[in-house]
Amino acid sequence: MTPAEAVERLNMVLAHLWMVRTFLKHADDIQEDEELLDVPRTLYDSIRAVEPALQRGDTREYLRRLKGKLPKLRKLSEFFAREYQRASVHTNFEMASLSLRGAVRQMEEIFAAIDAETHPSGSEA
Numbered sequence: 446m447t448p449a450e451a452v453e454r455l456n457m458v459l460a461h462l463w464m465v466r467t468f469l470k471h472a473d474d475i476q477e478d479e480e481l482l483d484v485p486r487t488l489y490d491s492i493r494a495v496e497p498a499l500q501r502g503d504t505r506e507y508l509r510r511l512k513g514k515l516p517k518l519r520k521l522s523e524f525f526a527r528e529y530q531r532a533s534v535h536t537n538f539e540m541a542s543l544s545l546r547g548a549v550r551q552m553e554e555i556f557a558a559i560d561a562e563t564h565p566s567g568s569e570a
Contacts, residue, residue, distance in 0.1 A: 446558040448504045454555050455511060456499065458548050459492050465544050466492070474532040480524075481532055484545075487521050512556055515549070522549045 446454075466488035475481040491514040498507035522545045529538045 446555065448508055448559060451555050451559045452499070452504050452507050455507075455552060458551050458555070459495070459511075461544065462488050462548050463492055465541050465548070468537065468541055472532070472538075474535075474538070478532060481528065484521055484525050487517065491518055508556075508559070511552070515552060515556065518549050518552070522546045 466485040469475060469481075469485040469488075475484075491511075494514060495507050495510050498504075498510060522542075525545055526542045529542045532538060
């Protein structure tokens with residue numbers, strides 16, 4: 446996968462995460478829980494962090510910034526999967542958790558595909 450193709454795919458994943466963020470931001474069930482409110486805030490910060498690079502068409506910067514956010518998003522996903530039931534056992538929260546985990550997994554796969562193309566033998570050159 447080329448870096449440009451990766452940016453296109455990653456941007457679609459981020460659009461999906463934006464919708465998860467929007468649901469959680471407006472969910473009354475988490476408004477009193479600062480830890481759970483950190484989920485939509487972190488999603489917002491991560492998505493907005495790559496916007497300037499996307500607007501400039503700077504593929505390299507976009508990928509660098511987003512890859513740097515990936516560990517934080519992975520940790521956030523794991524936290525929300527463990528803790529969302531604190532707010533509600535409603536299917537909407539379960540699906541938001543599943544969506545967040547799936548999006549992070551897709552991001553990891555996209556970055557792995559870029560790395561595989563850059564270093565086909567699996568070694569760092």
